[in-house]
Amino acid sequence: MEETLKLIFPYVVVLIGVLLAFQGVLMIVAYTVLGERKVLGWIQGRVGPNRVGPWGVLQPFADLLKFILKEDIVPNESSKVIYYLAPFIALTCALMPIVVYPFGPTITTIDWSFLPYGIAEGVHTLRLVIAQIDVGVLFVLSITSVGVYGIMLAGWSSNSKYSLMGGLRSSAQMISYELAMGASVIGVVMLAGSLDLTRIVQAQMGSPWYMRWFIIPQFIGFVVFLISAFAETNRVPFDLPEAETELVAGFHTEYSALKFALFFMAEYVNMFTVSMMATVLFLGGWYVPGLSHLFDVGSVPYALISIGAFVGKVIFFLFLYIWIRGTLPRFRFDQLMNFGWKFLLPLGLLNLIGTIIVVFFLNR
Amino acid sequence: MVSTALFFLFAGFAIMCAISMVYHKNPLYSAISLVGVFLSLACIYLTLAAPFIAIVQILVYAGAIMVLVVFVIMLLNLDDEPNTSRLKYLYALGGGLGIVLLAQTLFVVYAVSRTPNQAIDPNVTVGNTIDIGRAMYTDYLLPVEIVGVMLLMAIVGSVVLARRLSQPQLELVIDKEEERISEEINS
Amino acid sequence: MSNFLLAQLTTPNADVTLILPEIVVALAGIVVMLYDSFFPKQKAVSGAIGMLGILISAVLLVLMWGTSYSGGAWSGMIAHDNLRLSFGLVFLMIAAMTILASTLWVDIEGVPTGEFHALLLFATFGMMMMAAGNDLVVIFLGLETSSIATYVMAGLRKGDLRSNESALKYFVLGSFASAFLLYGMALVYGATGTTNIPLIAASVGAAKFPALLLIGSAMMIVGFGFKVALAPFHVWTPDVYEGAPAPITGFMAAGPKAAAFSSFLRVFVLGFPLVAGAQAAGILHETWISLLAVLGIITILFGNVAAILQNNIKRMLAYSSIAHAGYATVGFVGAGLAKTAAERNEAIAAVAFYLFVYAITNLGAFAIVSLLGQRNDRRADFEDYNGIGFKAPLLSFSLSVFMLSLLGMPLTAGFIGKVLVFRPALESGNVLLVALVVVAVIGSAISAYYYLRLLVVMFFRERAVDWTPPKVPSALQTAIAAAVVAVLYFGLFSDGLIRRFSNAAPKAADVRAER
């Protein structure tokens, strides 16, 4: 029994960690929605939702309830299997990348002694990343690129021309901007010397932090990344696929109720993951400069503060999203494609070439 | 044990998806089945200790090539394949080819399993990013350069193909149309 | 700054001079592309840049003939021998001829010139890589590079359904063939544990899985057979050739085919060499030799018989190109049976020379066909050539010379080519090969019928309707004149070229240094 428990214990810890992490993400996402409405309201001189709970804090749950209770409409002529499959693909692919982001430093001094039977004997370290894999950056990119299927299939299976147009636009847009995104990421990868996100964060540690954070040497890359991240997530000013005025909400025109909610969530999760990516790649991830002077590296408080810093940085990006949504107009589709191919991609490539040259000479 | 189960799970899934791809008349269903094959193959690469290839498999095949294919299917709004009577000999040909290849596969499996297997050291992995990267820019430097040229060419090629017709080419089409019409009138 | 990655890199032995000719061609392609995007109107210049690149590359190739290179350059991925050099020259010649021959076509059909020339140069780069590749991966990549470029070129006449169809079929069947080829490569890799051809040759005798070697080579024969259009795998050729624009058809019939032959030769003759004894290597060698001989017989008979039935000249030339693949196979098999390195080099040179001559002749013929075919190759049936013989004497004389050379008449280069490829096969004295040669000869006799038919139509028939000979632009004139002169010149004074082709360059990059 004890042996079995001992055997299972690490898995249990990981499982709990995963659940917690995902729960946290979903909560943050849910409140991002609220936050967006509030901030938009603020920008537009309105109040925003304030009826459900104090300041409207229960609004997300009310929304969820609404989605669950709404009638689920399935278009007659749609391809049923794909129609059902699409939102799941979208959400799954949005959530998957979360597993590789390190959201805090490794905790080395953890004390499990309060547990019975000493089932956690000798285990003192806890990695604050669900899966540290060798090719983390590529993993994120690849899952994101698979995510486009959700949108495309949704557009196609609805058997409606608006949805189809939305799906087509979305996939074209995502394919186009993924290149620029990749180009901007490679600069970071080269400076860090690894595709592993944890390593990338580690490479940004140390002093002087303002030189280490890749936002400084890779500023162009950062800008390119940010813009293409906006495009990847179909957010304003790149929200052509779901432009209400043109396409009547685009690929999810025909979706309602819970399936719509899944798409909706997927979009916000995507925003969140992209923000995490930006944080990890350019803002040093969970690293707080100078924190090691206050707490021991590897101690629990150090980790907690780091997690806080990480979340804070992510929220900064989320705010940026909302802010831009409130201020910028939408592109026309051809402008968007031109911008992507003729400006962003060359810029990313130039940055890449510059980085190559610099790295080459620095390493001689 | 777990890896065995996983292997057979993904292998079965891959074969099922592959059959479904051939079976389905609707190109989109075929495409999705193919994505399924790609994803399960990626997982199988993981069991072969080739994480880099596994990820690139998803990135390139599922994330780029098949997205393009699905894109084209949607763009052209392809319907199901019509069920007209195909030339019968093609079915015979396909069946024959299938049998030959299957026999060949069996032969390969037999030949390989007959040869005493050297045990594979599970700790030796060559599929890490660093291994691949190092080999790519030393031994495989030349192929990488050729691939560069090839991709450039593919870009040029697809741009050429996708661009609108030039003026003389349009004239050509119009010419031909007129010719056809005049022929019809004559006949 | 982290120096994590670069610190671990060992500097590769990247001897650029070894692949300079190839690089020059690729660079020329890029320059053409860039030039065209900035000055899209100047069509002649992009052609001129292309020609310049080809010329420089050719000069470099010739200069490289006697030079030796360090064995480990590019990790042994590049071979430096007469196969590579002579085939390289063949490809460059093909590219130059195609550029010249397509000037008129480019003009009247509004082809995107810069892109066309760039694609052509990239295809040439790919073909040169196929000949130079000493490793299956380089061969595969070269093959794909040239194929992909050719797919696009076949479909360049976008408004025309036949061209689209040609591109579509070429693409689907070409990729299908690549898959087989690749599977073969994978199995060979599995059997020997390496993709480097000299290493494969060294280890076929002691292959880990000899059975895989057999299957792999069979698969590769299927794949290469598709590319060179050997008989059961030729199905794509006629449709594709007929549908593609004439200058491109000429290119396809000459270039990718010759390139596929060069790799085919390298993989089989050098990779699966003649080894005495009944070990795996011996069985493998015997198998592929006899398989190819049988395929050659079928190819020659089929190509020639089918060509007789054609009324469209492009289609006729397509079938004849199948037959010519068969003739080249004769020399190829002869090379496989050569007992000494010198004999092998001679046989390889014979195949190279044959394809060289075939390419010149074929491109010349297609230049004229495209000229007379007018827009869209509308006038490409035999009837369209009725009685033009004495109305356009120079053109029809040139076309006759080409036809006679394809037929293998003495005093044309085609004759020398045939003599050369038949020689190694007869030398071996193998019964199957003698049968192959006899079939090849009978095939040539059959081919007299359809080649002469063109002469008959041009000179012996009268033209019913009025016909004015087309104006021949100067570039096309140059191309045709060069082809005629070359055909006649190499019919008389081929010695220098044959010697050059068969003289072994110093064996340098033969073996990959170490793993």
Added chain:
Amino acid sequence: MEPNLATYLGLSGILFTIGCVGVVFKRNALGMFMCIELMLNAVNLTFVAFSRYYADVHGQLFVFMVMSVAAAEAAVGLGIFIAFFRNRQSIDVDTASILKN
């Protein structure tokens, strides 16, 4: 039964067969193209399996190259399909038969 080299090769052979048969059976060019991609993937699996067996990274690099080639092929091939479709309103290869006497 532990998966070993033979198992992997068997899987790749089966996939290759299915792809090859599919190429013959499929009517539309896009379907054929997908079947060819499947065949390429089967080959990739063979390469990776052998790469694991020999502990030789070159097999995986070959796979990498094959993937690049597949991408290039896809780009061009889809361009060709679109060009064909523009003129013919179908990519059924059986309708592509004007090139016959």
Added chain:
Amino acid sequence: MDLIKENLLTILILLPTVGAIAAIAYKAVTKDDSSQRWFALIITTLNFLISLLMFTRGVPAVGGFEFEQNVPWIPAIHTNYHVGVDGLSFWLVLLTTFIMPLSVLCAWTAVEKKKTAFFAFLLLLESAMLGVFVTLDLLVFYLFFEASLIPMFFLIGVWGGKNRIYAAVKFFIFTAVGSLLMLVAIISLYYIYAGAVQGSGSFDFVEILAAMQSGKLVLGSQAGMLLFLAFALSFAIKVPIFPVHTWLPDAHTEAPTAGSVILAAILLKMGTYGLMRFNFAFFPDQARETAWIFITLAVIGIIYGALVAMVQPDWKRLIAYTSVAHMGFVVLGMFSFTELGMQGAVYQMLNHGVSTGALFILVGFAYERRHTREISEYGGLANVMPNYAAIFIITTMSSIGLPFLNGFVGEFLIMVGMFKSNILNVTASTNWNYVAAMAAGIGVILAAVYLLWLVQRVFFGKVTNSENKKLTDLNAREIGLMIPLLIAMVVMGVYPKPFLERTDRAIKTIEARVMKSAGGAVEKTELDTKALENR
């Protein structure tokens, strides 16, 4: 002069080609299409005169060649430009250069369209034919052998009669098929030689022959037979020997006059020349073994040709069939393997060249006037064209083999040679040689029948067809061009000695080669020696 003599054969070969190019260039520059015949006439005559220089050297030694030149052509495959004449080729070269100006003359006005091309092709043809007769390198021989096809192909196809396309293609394909197998045989021989001498191979006739004679190169019986057949087939088609002769009537009938003349007078000789030169020298055993086949076919050819000729309604076709018969004689003589028979064969080649050439020219004259070749359209021409009739009858007589005209000598020698031969003595009971000789004799009689019948139908009787009344007799050019031929007929018929003398040594060499390798001594007969004493 020495320079010319040194390079005599090369000059002979190249001069017409240069002339052809000059004619075309002249046309291209001046657009003048009528003066090319002068080019052709001058060049061919000049060539004839130059070829007469061959007399300045004596008969080459046994197995040797005069005017030899041997320079490497494609060293990479060990092929040389090796030319030379011996007794055998001497007269054939002379025949060629002699006939060419005449054929140019007979095409003087007959050709109405595309004159430049016509004369250019004639000149090119002369080059090729001369090349065939003088080259001693197998590959180069093959090259000229094939190259001679193309001008002829065009001559028939462009300037021929109604059915010209069929005839031209048939001619080409028949000849090309046979010769391609010869190419295989030639290349095989190259490697057999290489294997025999343990060195590089060779295409050189002299070298290979020397290796064979010295016993270094011994052919296996099977390989030898295959090679022999490959060579023989191509030559047999060219001759043509009976079952493969069908291209000849068509080609002759459809060809323009000059083409028919050259075809009959010279091109057919390539086949017999090749048989004698290569088949007998390289494969004596096989030649002996298969002699009965060739003799049978030759006899069949003689009788068949005569019978078919008899029923031809077409004048030209009739004469074409006489060629089949006459060439049958040549083959018969060759395969008797007696010196007399072979001498006769060579002599008959020349005869046939002169007589049949003349007949074709004469038919051409009539055709030019009436544009028909139906015998029934003519009749009583002797009344309106007396000179023409006279010349025609003399030529006919020569062709039949009337004593004191050339045909007699050749046929007589052949028949005697056949009688003397022991090549067919399989059984003691029946001497098949006699049978063959007698059958040939019947052929001579049949020839008399059909040719005289022709003369009777065309020239005698009343002029029934009104169109024939208007016909004019031969003009000065036409008579002038017939005179050399008539002289040749008479001289060759009366005084054959200088001809036989020249060929004698070469023939002896060949005979010795064929018979010696059989183990038997060279057969000497009384008549044989007498003929030699005539020298």
